[in-house]
Amino acid sequence: MNVSVLGCGRWGTFIAWYVNKAGHDVTLWGRQGSKNLQVLMDSRKNDYLTLPDEIELSHSLENAVTSAEVIIISISAQQLRSFAKQLSQLNEIEGKTFILCMKGLEADSGKRLTQVFSEELGKSTNVAVWVGPGHVQDFVNHIPNCMVISSENIEITKKIVQAFNSDLIRFYYGQDLIGNEIGAATKNVMGIAAGMLDGLNYSSLKGSLMARGTREISRLVRAMGGNDLTIYGLSHLGDYEATLFSLHSHNRKFGQMFVQGEDFGKLAEGVSTVKALKELSAQYHVELPISDAIYEILFENKDAKKTLEDLILRPVKFEF
Amino acid sequence: MNVSVLGCGRWGTFIAWYVNKAGHDVTLWGRQGSKNLQVLMDSRKNDYLTLPDEIELSHSLENAVTSAEVIIISISAQQLRSFAKQLSQLNEIEGKTFILCMKGLEADSGKRLTQVFSEELGKSTNVAVWVGPGHVQDFVNHIPNCMVISSENIEITKKIVQAFNSDLIRFYYGQDLIGNEIGAATKNVMGIAAGMLDGLNYSSLKGSLMARGTREISRLVRAMGGNDLTIYGLSHLGDYEATLFSLHSHNRKFGQMFVQGEDFGKLAEGVSTVKALKELSAQYHVELPISDAIYEILFENKDAKKTLEDLILRPVKFEF
Numbered sequence: 001m002n003v004s005v006l007g008c009g010r011w012g013t014f015i016a017w018y019v020n021k022a023g024h025d026v027t028l029w030g031r032q033g034s035k036n037l038q039v040l041m042d043s044r045k046n047d048y049l050t051l052p053d054e055i056e057l058s059h060s061l062e063n064a065v066t067s068a069e070v071i072i073i074s075i076s077a078q079q080l081r082s083f084a085k086q087l088s089q090l091n092e093i094e095g096k097t098f099i100l101c102m103k104g105l106e107a108d109s110g111k112r113l114t115q116v117f118s119e120e121l122g123k124s125t126n127v128a129v130w131v132g133p134g135h136v137q138d139f140v141n142h143i144p145n146c147m148v149i150s151s152e153n154i155e156i157t158k159k160i161v162q163a164f165n166s167d168l169i170r171f172y173y174g175q176d177l178i179g180n181e182i183g184a185a186t187k188n189v190m191g192i193a194a195g196m197l198d199g200l201n202y203s204s205l206k207g208s209l210m211a212r213g214t215r216e217i218s219r220l221v222r223a224m225g226g227n228d229l230t231i232y233g234l235s236h237l238g239d240y241e242a243t244l245f246s247l248h249s250h251n252r253k254f255g256q257m258f259v260q261g262e263d264f265g266k267l268a269e270g271v272s273t274v275k276a277l278k279e280l281s282a283q284y285h286v287e288l289p290i291s292d293a294i295y296e297i298l299f300e301n302k303d304a305k306k307t308l309e310d311l312i313l314r315p316v317k318f319e320f
Numbered sequence: 321m322n323v324s325v326l327g328c329g330r331w332g333t334f335i336a337w338y339v340n341k342a343g344h345d346v347t348l349w350g351r352q353g354s355k356n357l358q359v360l361m362d363s364r365k366n367d368y369l370t371l372p373d374e375i376e377l378s379h380s381l382e383n384a385v386t387s388a389e390v391i392i393i394s395i396s397a398q399q400l401r402s403f404a405k406q407l408s409q410l411n412e413i414e415g416k417t418f419i420l421c422m423k424g425l426e427a428d429s430g431k432r433l434t435q436v437f438s439e440e441l442g443k444s445t446n447v448a449v450w451v452g453p454g455h456v457q458d459f460v461n462h463i464p465n466c467m468v469i470s471s472e473n474i475e476i477t478k479k480i481v482q483a484f485n486s487d488l489i490r491f492y493y494g495q496d497l498i499g500n501e502i503g504a505a506t507k508n509v510m511g512i513a514a515g516m517l518d519g520l521n522y523s524s525l526k527g528s529l530m531a532r533g534t535r536e537i538s539r540l541v542r543a544m545g546g547n548d549l550t551i552y553g554l555s556h557l558g559d560y561e562a563t564l565f566s567l568h569s570h571n572r573k574f575g576q577m578f579v580q581g582e583d584f585g586k587l588a589e590g591v592s593t594v595k596a597l598k599e600l601s602a603q604y605h606v607e608l609p610i611s612d613a614i615y616e617i618l619f620e621n622k623d624a625k626k627t628l629e630d631l632i633l634r635p636v637k638f639e640f
Contacts, residue, residue, distance in 0.1 A: 133527035143521065144633055146528045161637070170633045201463065207453035207561035208466045211553050232552060233639045238531035241524060245565050313464055313490045317481070319553045 001163060004029060004068035006061070006083075008036045011101060012074030013046055014136040019072070020055050022166050027056040029064040049140045065090050070097045070163070072130070077104025077185075078272055080113055084120035097126040097156060099149070103184040107272040110279030112181040114151075126156045129177070131184035132234040133242040139168060148234045150174020150181070172234060179221045179230025186217045187239045188251040188270030189277065189291055193308070194244035195255025196297070200305050206244055208312050209290070210237070211319075216290050220277075223284040258297075259304040271298060321483055324349060324388035326381070326403075328356045331421060332394030333366055334456040339392070340375050342486050347376040349384040369460045385410050390417045390483070392450070397424025397505075398592050400433055404440035417446040417476060419469075423504040427592040430599030432501040434471075446476045449497070451504035452554040453562040459488060468554045470494020470501070492554060499541045499550025506537045507559045508571040508590030509597065509611050513628070514564035515575025516617070520625050526564055528632050529610070530557070531639075536610050540597075543604040578617075579624040591618060 001024045005016040008030040016028040028051070030037025036046065037057060044051045051057075058064050065071055065087065075083055080102065087093060098121075100113050111119075114127045121127075132147035139145070149160045149171050161171040174180040190213040197205050214231050222228040231237060243249045254268035277291040293311045296302040321344045325336040328350040336348040348371070350357025356366065357377060364371045371377075378384050385391055385407065395403055400422070407413060418441075420433050431439075434447045441447075452467035459465070469480045469491050481491040494500040510533040517525050534551050542548040551557060563569045574588035597611040613631045616622040 133524065135524055138524045143524055144629075145524055146632065148639070167633070172639045173637050175638060204453065204455055204458045204463055204465055204561060204566075206565075207558045208554065210560060211558035214552055214557065230639075232534055233531050234528065237534065237557075238527045240530060241527035245526075246524075309464075312466065313487070317493050318495060319468070319492045319550075 001025070001070060002027075002068045003070045003072065004064040005072045005074060006064060007074035008034060008040060008057075009074065010046070010048065010136055012072075013040065013051070014049065014139065015072055015074060015101060016055055017049050017051055018139065018166075018169065019164060020052060021168075022164050024163070025054070027058050027064050027067060029058050029061060032059050048136050061086065062090055065096070066092045068096070070099065070160070072099045072101055074101040077102040077113060077269055078107060081106065081116050081120060084117050088121050093121065094124040095126075097128065097160070099128045099130050099160060101130045102269075103131060103188060104269045105182075105185045105273050105276035105280075107275040108279070110276040110283060112178070112185075114177065114181060126153065127151065128156055128160055129174070129181055129184065130160075131174075131180055131239075132172075133239045134169065135242055135246065135248045137248055142168065144168050144170065146170045146172060146234055146238070148172045148174045148180055150177045150235075152177055174235065176221075176227040176230040178224050178226030179228075180235040182217065182221050182224065182226065183231050183233070183236030184239065185273045186220075186277065186291070187236050187243050188268065189273050189294055190240065191243035191249050191251030192255035192258075192268060192270040192274070193290055193294055195249075195252035195257075196259045196294075196304050196308060198252065199256035199259035200308065202308065205308075205312050210240060210244065212312070213290055216288055220280060220284065220286045220288060223286045224280070274298060321345070321390060322347075322388045323390045323392065324384040325392045325394060326384060327394035328354060328360060328377075329394065330366070330368065330456055332392075333360065333371070334369065334459065335392055335394060335421060336375055337369050337371055338459065338486075338489065339484060340372060341488075342484050344483070345374070347378050347384050347387060349378050349381060352379050354379075368456050381406065382410055385416070386412045388416070390419065390480070392419045392421060394421040397422040397433060397589055398427060401426065401436050401440060404437050408441050413441065414444040415446075417448065417480070419448045419450050419480060421450045422589075423451060423508060424589045425502075425505045425593050425596035425600075427595040428599070430596040430603060432498070432505075434497065434501060446473065447471065448476055448480055449494070449501055449504065450480075451494075451500055451559075452492075453559040454489065455562055455566065455568045457568055462488065464488050464490065466490045466492060466554055466558070468492045468494045468500055470497050470555075472497055494555065496541075496547040496550040498544050498546030499548075500555040502537065502541050502544065502546065503551050503553070503556030504559065505593045506540075506597065506611070507556050507563050508588065509593050509614055510560065511563035511569050511571030512575035512578075512588060512590040512594070513610055513614055515569075515572035515577075516579045516614075516624050516628060518572065519576035519579035520628065522628065525628075525632050530560060530564065532632070533610055536608055540600060540604065540606045540608060543606045544600070594618060
């Protein structure tokens with residue numbers, strides 16, 4: 001099958017490498033001026049892996065999209081709307097299958113990424129998400145993991161799983177797109193919270209954070225019409241190791257450096273998700289105390305130590 | 321209030337220290353010949369803390385029990401039945417409140433510890449459990465955590481929480497004794513599994529383990545008549561940080577050393593729990609694939625790497 005991967009950051013480049021290994025013809029696209037693509041064109045390498053010669057590298061969005069049956073998108077989540085507008089200008093996108101590999105929500109609207117995508121491209125394309133745990137660093141060292149493909153159409157989901165399943169990534173069929181998208185995005189917020197706890201020498205409170213965090217997001221998913229058990233599956237709880245505990249996790253690291261007064265150098269995706277959750281909390285009338293606390297620390301200069309102590313050690317007597 | 325703590329290992333000694341700090345008169349009991357008690361008598365210290373002089377150290381079980389209104393038990397879970405038989409011989413135990421601080425199940429019968437206790441002592445005593453996350457090493461360094469008190473009588477639960485709550489340990493009322501006891505015991509099995517993954521360089525599969533492990537035990541709790549959400553609270557998921565990720569965790573360490581062919585020096589409590597789960601799986605007709613896999617590795621010489629790969633990477637297509 002012809003597959004194009006749009007976006008050549010750490011994760012997009014890994015996906016191109018992986019999909020090629022799974023037996024497909026792959027084009028990896030980067031925008032004009034992309035440093036990542038230039039490095040790949042010059043050396044066919046990045047910090048994590050070497051791309052085989054048969055993967056085509058391209059600056060032409062039109063070629064990448066028109067030549068492929070399945071198009072995988074791995075760009076910054078907050079840029080998805082403008083990028084989707086660009087895609088909608090192209091010919092021949094009808095009937096194609098797009099897979100979104102980002103974990104985020106639109107910051108201003110709280111919308112899920114498949115919603116954003118469908119609003120811009122209409123309903124004539126198929127859209128799915130590819131979420132769940134896994135570090136690029138591990139995969140390239142042959143350490144396998146389980147991930148999830150989810151869409152509103154089980155036939156599309158099955159087709160994608162069949163095409164991309166391997167010993168390295170064992171895919172499950174997602175059965176709840178709302179839950180899988182909200183779960184995948186919000187685990188980054190818990191990652192920031194975990195990093196803050198690490199930075200405050202409160203790592204042992206990450207247990208309470210996991211119990212409370214899953215419950216909080218589960219309530220939101222239910223209010224949004226999803227299945228409240230989805231959060232306890234791979235897309236959210238199953239991604240906690242990679243996000244709340246791993247040294248590789250950007251969101252955890254961001255939270256840790258934030259409370260230590262250091263500069264992470266860029267915003268972690270969970271920062272935008274915290275904004276989106278403020279929106280969703282209001283829209284669906286669901287209290288999100290952990291997300292609110294992180295919002296107050298990040299955007300309202302509340303003291304992290306006191307805010308997290310009040311949050312996790314506050315006198316709530318009953319657990320549920 | 322007069323409180324006695326029976327058992328002077330790491331956790332029992334900490335509890336005596338903690339309950340004294342919470343304002344109670346405390347007796348700490350150890351059996352005749354206990355090395356731990358001898359060290360405490362000689363130096364009033366162990367590897368973790370120093371006991372204040374007002375804590376009484378005693379070899380007399382009768383004195384410890386008769387002098388106290390609340391009696392906290394922290395011994396090996398597998399010795400609880402014989403110990404409870406011994407207690408049942410004593411006078412004046414009626415109406416007293418016993419709190420079990422161990423996390424385990426009776427290996428041969430699969431029975432919960434409060435069941436074992438009540439079978440031996442009858443119904444004339446109150447029995448509760450004290451479970452949830454927290455490392456002695458952290459508490460003595462003033463790092464707080466949240467824990468759970470659970471019993472079949474909410475008034476007893478409230479009385480215990482009121483007596484022992486502090487800034488260091490924030491107690492929640494457990495609302496599901498079955499779920500809290502099964503959850504607390506079985507997190508040790510997940511701890512062994514996590515350690516095995518660590519030892520096999522598969523730490524990144526701990527995310528999948530968490531998602532699958534909680535679900536497996538949740539199904540068991542429901543079959544046993546408990547609430548299937550309890551597992552996602554403090555007693556089980558909330559204890560995963562301390563058990564699946566912490567270097568302090570005995571069960572995790574045991575699993576890691578086991579697959580590395582090293583000797584941990586003793587059996588971790590989760591080993592007995594795996595046996596108990598075999599029993600419960602049969603009694604309640606609930607499949608427990610993770611627990612079964614650990615059983616096969618520990619007791620049937622199955623290869624750990626292959627067994628865990630088959631378990632976690634097996635082609636189960638739907639998550640739920």
